[in-house]
Amino acid sequence: MSTQFEPNIVAFLCNWCSYAGADLAGTSRTHYPSNLNVIRVMCSGRVNPLFVVNALQQGADGVLVSGCHPGDCHYMEGNFHARRRFTLLRELLEYVGVEPGRFNMSWVSASEGAKWKDVVGEVVEKAKEAGPFKRFRRDKINW
Amino acid sequence: MNTELMTAELQDFIQNHDLYGCIQCGRCTGGCPVTVRTNLNVRRFVYNALDQSMRDDLAKLPEIWDCTACNTCAVRCPKGLKPVEVLMGLRNILVVEQGTVQPTVRDALESVFLEGNPWSKPRKTRSDWMEGLDVKIAEPGEKVENLIFVCCTVAYDPRVQVLAKNLVSLLNKSGVDYGFIGESEACCASEVHHLGEEDLFLEMVESNAELLNDYVAERIVAISPHCFSTFKNQYPALKAKVIHYTQLIAELLETNKLKFNKEYPQKIVFHDPCFLGKQNGIFAEPRAILGQIPGAEVVEFERRRERSLCCEGGGGKMWVESESKKERLAEIRARDAGTLGASILAVACPFCVLTLDDAIKAKGLEEQLRVAELLEIIGDLVD
Amino acid sequence: MNNKPKIGVYVCHCGVNIAKTVDVDAVSEFASRLPNVKVVRNYAYMCSDPGQFLIREDIEKEGLNRVVVASCSPRMHENTFRKTLNAVGLNPYYLEMANIREQCSWVHEDRDEATAKAKKLIYAAAAKVRLLEPLYEKEVDVEPASLVIGAGIAGIQAALDIANAGFKVYLVEKTPSVGGRMSQLDKTFPTLDCSACILTPKMVDVANHPNIELLAYSQVEEIAGYVGNFDVKVRKKARFVDVDKCTGCGICAQECRLTGRIPSEFDMGMGKRAAVYMPFPQAVPAKYTIDPERCLFLTRGKCGKSPKCADACTAGAINFEQQDEIVEFKVGTVIVATGFDPFDPARKPEYGYSDYANVLTGLELERLVSASGPTGGAIVLGEGENAFVPKDIAFIKCVGSRDKSVGNEYCSRVCCMYTAKLAHLVQEKVPGSNVRIYYMDVRAFGKGFEEFYDRVRRGGVRYIRGNPSEIFKRGDKLVVKVEDTLNAAPLEDEVDMVVLAVGLEPRNDAREIIDILRLSQSADRFYLEAHPKLAPVDTATDGVFLAGCAQGPKDIPDTVAQAKGAASSALVLLSSGKVKIQAQISFVNENTCRGCAYCVEICPYGAIELVAISRMGNTVQVARVNEALCKGCGACAAACFSGSIQQKSFMDRQILPQIAVLGVMR
Numbered sequence A: 001m002s003t004q005f006e007p008n009i010v011a012f013l014c015n016w017c018s019y020a021g022a023d024l025a026g027t028s029r030t031h032y033p034s035n036l037n038v039i040r041v042m043c044s045g046r047v048n049p050l051f052v053v054n055a056l057q058q059g060a061d062g063v064l065v066s067g068c069h070p071g072d073c074h075y076m077e078g079n080f081h082a083r084r085r086f087t088l089l090r091e092l093l094e095y096v097g098v099e100p101g102r103f104n105m106s107w108v109s110a111s112e113g114a115k116w117k118d119v120v121g122e123v124v125e126k127a128k129e130a131g132p133f134k135r136f137r138r139d140k141i142n143w
Numbered sequence B: 001m002n003t004e005l006m007t008a009e010l011q012d013f014i015q016n017h018d019l020y021g022c023i024q025c026g027r028c029t030g031g032c033p034v035t036v037r038t039n040l041n042v043r044r045f046v047y048n049a050l051d052q053s054m055r056d057d058l059a060k061l062p063e064i065w066d067c068t069a070c071n072t073c074a075v076r077c078p079k080g081l082k083p084v085e086v087l088m089g090l091r092n093i094l095v096v097e098q099g100t101v102q103p104t105v106r107d108a109l110e111s112v113f114l115e116g117n118p119w120s121k122p123r124k125t126r127s128d129w130m131e132g133l134d135v136k137i138a139e140p141g142e143k144v145e146n147l148i149f150v151c152c153t154v155a156y157d158p159r160v161q162v163l164a165k166n167l168v169s170l171l172n173k174s175g176v177d178y179g180f181i182g183e184s185e186a187c188c189a190s191e192v193h194h195l196g197e198e199d200l201f202l203e204m205v206e207s208n209a210e211l212l213n214d215y216v217a218e219r220i221v222a223i224s225p226h227c228f229s230t231f232k233n234q235y236p237a238l239k240a241k242v243i244h245y246t247q248l249i250a251e252l253l254e255t256n257k258l259k260f261n262k263e264y265p266q267k268i269v270f271h272d273p274c275f276l277g278k279q280n281g282i283f284a285e286p287r288a289i290l291g292q293i294p295g296a297e298v299v300e301f302e303r304r305r306e307r308s309l310c311c312e313g314g315g316g317k318m319w320v321e322s323e324s325k326k327e328r329l330a331e332i333r334a335r336d337a338g339t340l341g342a343s344i345l346a347v348a349c350p351f352c353v354l355t356l357d358d359a360i361k362a363k364g365l366e367e368q369l370r371v372a373e374l375l376e377i378i379g380d381l382v383d
Numbered sequence C: 001m002n003n004k005p006k007i008g009v010y011v012c013h014c015g016v017n018i019a020k021t022v023d024v025d026a027v028s029e030f031a032s033r034l035p036n037v038k039v040v041r042n043y044a045y046m047c048s049d050p051g052q053f054l055i056r057e058d059i060e061k062e063g064l065n066r067v068v069v070a071s072c073s074p075r076m077h078e079n080t081f082r083k084t085l086n087a088v089g090l091n092p093y094y095l096e097m098a099n100i101r102e103q104c105s106w107v108h109e110d111r112d113e114a115t116a117k118a119k120k121l122i123y124a125a126a127a128k129v130r131l132l133e134p135l136y137e138k139e140v141d142v143e144p145a146s147l148v149i150g151a152g153i154a155g156i157q158a159a160l161d162i163a164n165a166g167f168k169v170y171l172v173e174k175t176p177s178v179g180g181r182m183s184q185l186d187k188t189f190p191t192l193d194c195s196a197c198i199l200t201p202k203m204v205d206v207a208n209h210p211n212i213e214l215l216a217y218s219q220v221e222e223i224a225g226y227v228g229n230f231d232v233k234v235r236k237k238a239r240f241v242d243v244d245k246c247t248g249c250g251i252c253a254q255e256c257r258l259t260g261r262i263p264s265e266f267d268m269g270m271g272k273r274a275a276v277y278m279p280f281p282q283a284v285p286a287k288y289t290i291d292p293e294r295c296l297f298l299t300r301g302k303c304g305k306s307p308k309c310a311d312a313c314t315a316g317a318i319n320f321e322q323q324d325e326i327v328e329f330k331v332g333t334v335i336v337a338t339g340f341d342p343f344d345p346a347r348k349p350e351y352g353y354s355d356y357a358n359v360l361t362g363l364e365l366e367r368l369v370s371a372s373g374p375t376g377g378a379i380v381l382g383e384g385e386n387a388f389v390p391k392d393i394a395f396i397k398c399v400g401s402r403d404k405s406v407g408n409e410y411c412s413r414v415c416c417m418y419t420a421k422l423a424h425l426v427q428e429k430v431p432g433s434n435v436r437i438y439y440m441d442v443r444a445f446g447k448g449f450e451e452f453y454d455r456v457r458r459g460g461v462r463y464i465r466g467n468p469s470e471i472f473k474r475g476d477k478l479v480v481k482v483e484d485t486l487n488a489a490p491l492e493d494e495v496d497m498v499v500l501a502v503g504l505e506p507r508n509d510a511r512e513i514i515d516i517l518r519l520s521q522s523a524d525r526f527y528l529e530a531h532p533k534l535a536p537v538d539t540a541t542d543g544v545f546l547a548g549c550a551q552g553p554k555d556i557p558d559t560v561a562q563a564k565g566a567a568s569s570a571l572v573l574l575s576s577g578k579v580k581i582q583a584q585i586s587f588v589n590e591n592t593c594r595g596c597a598y599c600v601e602i603c604p605y606g607a608i609e610l611v612a613i614s615r616m617g618n619t620v621q622v623a624r625v626n627e628a629l630c631k632g633c634g635a636c637a638a639a640c641f642s643g644s645i646q647q648k649s650f651m652d653r654q655i656l657p658q659i660a661v662l663g664v665m666r
Ligand SMILES: Cc1cc2nc3c(=O)[nH]c(=O)nc-3n(C[C@H](O)[C@H](O)[C@H](O)COP(=O)(O)OP(=O)(O)OC[C@H]3O[C@@H](n4cnc5c(N)ncnc54)[C@H](O)[C@@H]3O)c2cc1C
Pocket: C149, C150, C151, C152, C153, C154, C155, C172, C173, C174, C175, C178, C179, C180, C181, C182, C185, C187, C188, C189, C190, C218, C219, C220, C337, C338, C339, C340, C341, C342, C362, C363, C366, C414, C418, C421, C507, C512, C513, C547, C548, C549, C550, C554, C555, C556, C557, C559
């Protein structure tokens, strides 16, 4: 095993587009790093900003929220809410000194398996650059 | 076409002018007024500018100087392109990169750079027209409701200086708060842009915006539609709202701050200046002013408002002569006014005054028809 | 205790698909040490009958009350395993899946890495499944009736299909007659059948069908409720004519003091009507209506000595006392078929439409060429002494379509063909005429369209490629300023008549229905379908369907096809009689809700409203979710500051443990 730092990333994916896109990446047998673990929600609009903060507190080195492309939301406007919320959150995180590379948003449709692979690669790369995240960390599983 | 052979400069050019967006419908050329007398086919410029091997030669075609910047092509384009700007971009290549300009153009540009006006007149005589008049000059930092911007042509050309003089008298009579800028005023650079000197244009935009933003002005009132349109559409940094003087006068009439009380027994036909009408949708105000003139009969051209025929005054045409010997558009205009039996060909733009004056002479219509700017007409109508 | 979690974890090999990269034994061993896990098994194919049998048996024998299946994507088999649980009486929502195939074994090559990740995913699933709650899918009855809004060809067709299947239909039409735009057309491309000949029989069927209640000259005011149970309120506008008495004889109109003085909407203002009128002779219902904005008696309270229409009507049908009437009823489904407006060319002043009488729109020309039109089908312009037959005729295509300068970027899809049709008809009717069509593209994509275009062209209609920029008058002639782009030749073409092939736009009153039904619009401002390909007649609101040009420009064949699609989608609900509603929806903790209404604002379906309740003796406002409207997106739950609104199966307290596991576990 290499001694290189392997970040741990929590991802929130909407059921209809991004989760389906990630499934497609699997069916097409693309390969990408295993650092990212997915939590499925019905809509990116379900993702409470506190989930993101919580993930960082619980030990994640990076977080990704991914939904349908703007305008394609299965629930019409959920991803717009997500986009608005997370643009604010990103500023807030930057303000408290969290490296911008740790928090990511992407739009991946159900047909974009290849894009999903790229997104994972990118998010992992950014988290590697940012290094281990210790600032908020609690050391015990705690819910 | 091999895109790899394309220079980065051309790629930028294509992007900036959205050339790939063109569907070659022909509305630009179809609407272009000068096609009846010159070889200009703006659609083909849009088409050929995509191709590296053709584009650089396009700039050398003499007809790129026939464009009057009337903007009809841009207004009509269904895909949101501005074909006129493609021509201006090509003029820019010609003027800046290839350095081939006609002496008249070079002089005009140099004069803007050195003296702040394209007419090779000294900067310090810009306010000479004010002599003997009771003109209020605003100081930078001063709060002023209407900051008046006098066009270079109005400031220096004796034929149209009367516009500024009459405006002063009307403003004084109306009691409205106003201020002129005085000697520090400099060319709006509209024609610099149209002559293809983009760098100088941008420089002027920056320094003018700085100057104008120094005043605490509610709005800037331009005498020429060319300055008006340029400030309104090409000066994103301006803080004050920009209007044309016809809007101000129409407002003063409406609020009874001005009232015409002398007769003007003439048959008037109004020519819509492109920079006022077609480009900025100002059709109602000049007509509202004409409608208030006692004793006047107002008639309309067949080609009016959105369909007005350009007089070929803009787009740098003051300094570049077209090779065509065919009847000028201004002459067609004069002829049509004559046929209508009008005695006054009214305009609201100093360039239109100059081109139409010449046209009336060329057509030998001086006996029956005269050009008058709205300010010339109404200057004496108020006690 | 019954409710203490007893979890069974089932790890699937998926043949070798999973087992090759994930060490299923190691994973199983790991799972067996997780809190609350009672049983762990791994098996070649969990989704097979024997695989499912394992789960059922454990639930029954071991008393499992929670199940984690670690296999493929839940998008694949969640339903399969839900049924497995249900089969042995365990609530199907006590299931959580860990996707160790699509998102693990298939995308990672390193066996250690894949195994480690599979462990994490299973741990997270186990952490969540402990906290899941039983959910019950509700079924509601579907009211066996349908509302169809708009009675153009789309609404007529949909209404007839549903009525023929034996269900009640309320067909609401705004104008005095059914028929829509098709009734104004002369002949129809590409076959040139006469429009009235194919439409009128359907109009009559609608009026006579025992299952159809036609509410003409009426407007939908309000629709409340949800799929299966819509409460509809319709305003029947006063016609001032008693339809039970009116025989449609038309004496009133002949006698009206305003006869021949009011521009007829049906004839696009070219023909004239009276203040009491029937829009066109074949109108259905064949009853007269008094125009309240024109009628002298209704506007001024006086019409000569006494209203002439009332005096003339032998049936005594004229009734100036008539009032609007509100009709209320219940339906299970709604079809929106409100059609389109033709583009108003006054918005392109360069074409001089407002200035010149011989610049017409396509629809105006339809009336002119129609035998039932204002000139009896003769192509004559002007009136009296000034009447003339145009010889040089130019058509301009794409007027108001594919044009950013008027905000319409889309292609209207019918004008290419109706231009060909009209050019052909005009050419036939005016011998020796020169007809040319100015175009930028010819779109002849439908069945028989290219053949028709070919026929018209071969018949001598000139197609000149260039989109005109301006029209003005020179003497008696109209000058079309245009470039023949194939010759690069700017032209000033002098003609006697110009026909503008105006495009199709959303109706200018389209908002009314949006406000009533909360429909969305696509970028072109037409009503938005649920999915452009797979749900083209559905909307985001269950039970509400679209048909015809309300959804986007289309010709009659496509309109009818879509109307039939909408009818059959409505019939699926009507004939099954029941509709299941989402189980994973939101609910409010009314004890903690502060009534801030952020959720109300955010919900895309208007599923949440504030209600007043009494809390410790005080009346307070709290949010309440309408279970039939909620689609379970969870946006509200993310917006709530107090965590009072939660989405079932995706509650904060169910997701946070997943986060914790995935975050901490390395
Ligand atoms: C000039 C022209 C020529 C054409 N020629 C042809 C042709 O030859 N062949 C062909 O296939 N297609 C042709 N078409 C297209 C054809 O007209 C349409 O496909 C067809 O009319 C669409 O029918 P519809 O029922 O969707 O809409 P519409 O015909 O617009 O009917 C909608 C109906 O709904 C009513 N309505 C609207 N809003 C409400 C409301 N809120 N409440 C109650 N009622 C409401 C309206 O009053 C109207 O009766 C032509 C179109 C034009 C403009």
